[in-house]
Amino acid sequence: MPVDPQLIRSTFAVVERRAEHAVTFFYSHLFWNNPGVRGLFPEDMAPQRDRLFAALTHVVTHLEDPALAAYLGHLGRDHRKFLASPALYAAVGESLIGAFAHAAGSAWTIEAEKAWTEAYGLVVELMQAGADEAAGAGEPAWWDADVVRHQRYGDSLAVLTLRPRQPFPYLPGQYVSVSSLRVPRVWRTYSIANAPRVDGTLDLHVSRIPGGAMSTALVEETGPGEVLRLSAPGGGLTARTPAGGLRTYICAGTGWAPVRALLEEAAEAEPDLEGRLFVVARAKDHLYGRPDAEALKERLPGLNVTYITAAPGRRRDQATERLIHALQACEQWPAHEVYLAGPPGFLTETVEVLTELGTGPDRVHHDTLPAVGRFTVRPSTAAERLLGPPQLQWHNPEAREPREP
Numbered sequence: 001m002p003v004d005p006q007l008i009r010s011t012f013a014v015v016e017r018r019a020e021h022a023v024t025f026f027y028s029h030l031f032w033n034n035p036g037v038r039g040l041f042p043e044d045m046a047p048q049r050d051r052l053f054a055a056l057t058h059v060v061t062h063l064e065d066p067a068l069a070a071y072l073g074h075l076g077r078d079h080r081k082f083l084a085s086p087a088l089y090a091a092v093g094e095s096l097i098g099a100f101a102h103a104a105g106s107a108w109t110i111e112a113e114k115a116w117t118e119a120y121g122l123v124v125e126l127m128q129a130g131a132d133e134a135a136g137a138g139e140p141a142w143w144d145a146d147v148v149r150h151q152r153y154g155d156s157l158a159v160l161t162l163r164p165r166q167p168f169p170y171l172p173g174q175y176v177s178v179s180s181l182r183v184p185r186v187w188r189t190y191s192i193a194n195a196p197r198v199d200g201t202l203d204l205h206v207s208r209i210p211g212g213a214m215s216t217a218l219v220e221e222t223g224p225g226e227v228l229r230l231s232a233p234g235g236g237l238t239a240r241t242p243a244g245g246l247r248t249y250i251c252a253g254t255g256w257a258p259v260r261a262l263l264e265e266a267a268e269a270e271p272d273l274e275g276r277l278f279v280v281a282r283a284k285d286h287l288y289g290r291p292d293a294e295a296l297k298e299r300l301p302g303l304n305v306t307y308i309t310a311a312p313g314r315r316r317d318q319a320t321e322r323l324i325h326a327l328q329a330c331e332q333w334p335a336h337e338v339y340l341a342g343p344p345g346f347l348t349e350t351v352e353v354l355t356e357l358g359t360g361p362d363r364v365h366h367d368t369l370p371a372v373g374r375f376t377v378r379p380s381t382a383a384e385r386l387l388g389p390p391q392l393q394w395h396n397p398e399a400r401e402p403r404e405p
């Protein structure tokens with residue numbers, strides 16, 4: 001990107017420390033000056049606020065990355081579902097610059113404003129190009145999909161089978177954004193759990209997050225006959241290596257979904273694949289994917305499968321500790337292509353271990369998951385720390401046995 005990356009990064013570092021202020025200012029400015037715009041956003045703005053900063057952080061940390069243009073093209077293509085227009089992009093730009101000037105204080109110079117205005121202009125140009133390309137190719141802004149099956153496992157998990165009303169092309173390993181009229185204007189991403197089928201149906205594995213309106217609606221309220229909206233597929237689990245190479249798949253919780261899709265594809269395309277699969281769950285009765293993993297192992301005899309859970313009564317992260325011991329006992333890491341899926345903290349921890357074991361970063365494939373909960377940046381003052389204490393992390397220790405519909 002032909003902007004001054006150094007200046008962009010140094011101002012962003014100042015703004016980042018005051019992320020709460022910047023984001024509050026941004027949305028207040030946007031909604032106050034453009035009254036119709038509030039209706040385009042969900043009622044609960046908290047996850048939205050985090051997402052804006054996550055996207056900005058991605059851009060700022062990848063300014064020199066040639067893949068940034070593709071990321072922004074996809075973002076623009078994806079923003080068609082929000083009915084994003086040139087007028088909206090312009091309004092957002094004005095509020096963003098205003099918010100940054102407010103948050104950066106004396107660090108906001110004429111040069112900084114010029115660099116940010118230029119950078120934002122380029123971002124919009126690339127996003128708009130992505131949107132135009134998709135529209136030109138006849139891609140809908142979203143796909144309506146009928147729920148044809150809803151299978152519950154325990155209290156906190158459901159597998160939904162959907163049939164999109166128009167052809168929905170995707171690659172195994174990709175995810176899709178989902179919206180339901182039960183939670184207006186909220187979109188959440190879920191990985192597709194199967195390779196493309198002749199009947200066009202696709203499965204999503206949804207884990208209910210305590211307090212999560214969308215996952216609760218999908219697990220507890222949604223049923224066959226209902227219509228959901230899907231956005232264009234995306235994700236980083238699409239890299240493929242030539243057949244014959246060694247492969248390791250590691251998944252935790254509903255991270256099983258994209259790995260299941262990848263293995264279905266492999267069972268079809270390279271049944272003599274040599275590799276290992278680690279399926280991690282917080283407890284034995286949360287291993288809802290085990291029957292499917294066993295069936296795939298039948299089709300992939302060269303796949304070594306290991307199931308790992310926390311010991312009874314132990315906290316769920318003990319499963320990750322056990323996984324790490326298992327990974328350390330394995331060999332040939334530099335020769336393996338590794339596919340990873342699971343909670344963000346799990347991905348971070350596992351990637352670190354794989355690096356120590358000698359797997360090159362270009363051989364570890366996983367999605368970039370949005371940060372969970374409130375801003376992850378450090379509060380800059382004691383007062384900010386008091387106003388925004390970290391959220392408690394907890395889980396619902398309930399069983400995931402299949403239930404009668």
Ligand SMILES: NC(=O)C1=CN([C@@H]2O[C@H](COP(=O)(O)OP(=O)(O)OC[C@H]3O[C@@H](n4cnc5c(N)ncnc54)[C@H](O)[C@@H]3O)[C@@H](O)[C@H]2O)C=CC1
Binds near residue numbers: 255281282310
């Ligand atoms: N493409 C992907 O990477 C996918 C990611 N996911 C993510 O997986 C999660 C699924 O949640 P659940 O099924 O409820 O999983 P969960 O909460 O039951 O966790 C499963 C296991 O992951 C490990 N884990 C969880 N949090 C960890 C942390 N902070 N540090 C280290 N290890 C940790 C623990 O071993 C735990 O037993 C969601 O966060 C979802 O976003 C889900 C599907 C696809």
